[in-house]
Amino acid sequence: MQVVFCKNKNKIRVPWIEYGVVRGWDAVLATFQVLSEQCDCKPIMSRSGHANKHGVTYRMECPYANRLGCGWQCRVVIRFDQNLAAEEYLRKHPEAPHAPGFVALDRTRYCKQTMFAVKQELRLLSHTDHVCIISTAGVHSKHTGYQAFGAHVAWEAFVRMHPYALTFARFQIQQWLEDRKIQCIHEQDDGHGNIVQTNQMRVMVESCKRFCERLRTSMENDTAVKNGYAGKLLAMCEKYCLKETIARLGHTHFDPHTPYIIPGWSADTDEDAEPGGLVVLLSTMNLALNHARAQHWYAGNVTMAIDHTFKVLAA
Secondary structure, eight states: OOOEEOSSSSSEEOOOEEEEEEESHHHHHHHHHHHGGGGTTOOOEEEEEEEOSSEEEEEEEOTTHHHHOOOOEEEEEEESBHHHHHHHHHHHOTTGGGSTTOOOOOOOBOOTTTOOOOOGGGHHHHTSSOEEEEEEESOOOOTTSOOSSSSOHHHHHHHHHOGGGGGOOHHHHHHHHHHTTOOOEEEEEOSSSOEEEEEOHHHHHHHHHHHHHHHHHHHHHOHHHHTTOTTHHHHHHHHTBHHHHHHHHOTTTOOTTOOEEEEOOOOOOOTTSOOOOOEEEEEOSOHHHHHHHHHHHTTTOOEEOSSSEEEEEOO
């Protein structure tokens, strides 16, 4: 990445390149989703936010930056003068006013007292309709570089995106590392000016395997469900629905004997009540396996239904 030093200040000026002009923080998040495809779909990391005399700026970085030193960066600028920002948005998107349901742009002129940097979880609410300018700097690099401690972040990203890899044996993990060309050669000085290289493939494979075991344990414990928070039944519906079950096992491991949850409708008979998902159906071709899994999840509180289905009601 090209580095430019300011003349008057002893700091680095990053050469930003505009990526896009969008409306609302939800559009920013959608852009981040596209940008994350270059990082194995790991979420873009938020760094900081600050306000200056022109507007609010949020900085992000590659999720590989901390452990592998990737130099790619991203920033989102929201100008105080939203009238000027709106004009720029319309120049970039001349078709926007003709789209069905188009709402007039916010043209308010803000200041530091009316617009300020907020925490990540509040940005969607605070910048709902603001025009945001997204820029990037640098290029992605070192994603397959040597990592001294823990499971390689590229493997962690792959496992979270393809949960079936949690069941990989050590030789399969090693094959994946080799196919991705993950650097496992550690170089260090022997104290006499000579560089000594050691192959840490076995260490890396073991770290990746332990990561999978810990993640599988945490997924199977269902800690949030056992703690009994209000939406525990809905959480089970979401975690073990057909889509998530296939993602966790993969198409090669999902078969007619695999249990999964079909979300149901509210058991309330009030016609004005909104369906609340109080009923779930656990379905599989293998009734015995389904029954055993349901008994384990709900400590024996299972009501059998006809055929290959269970109906579980909220207490």
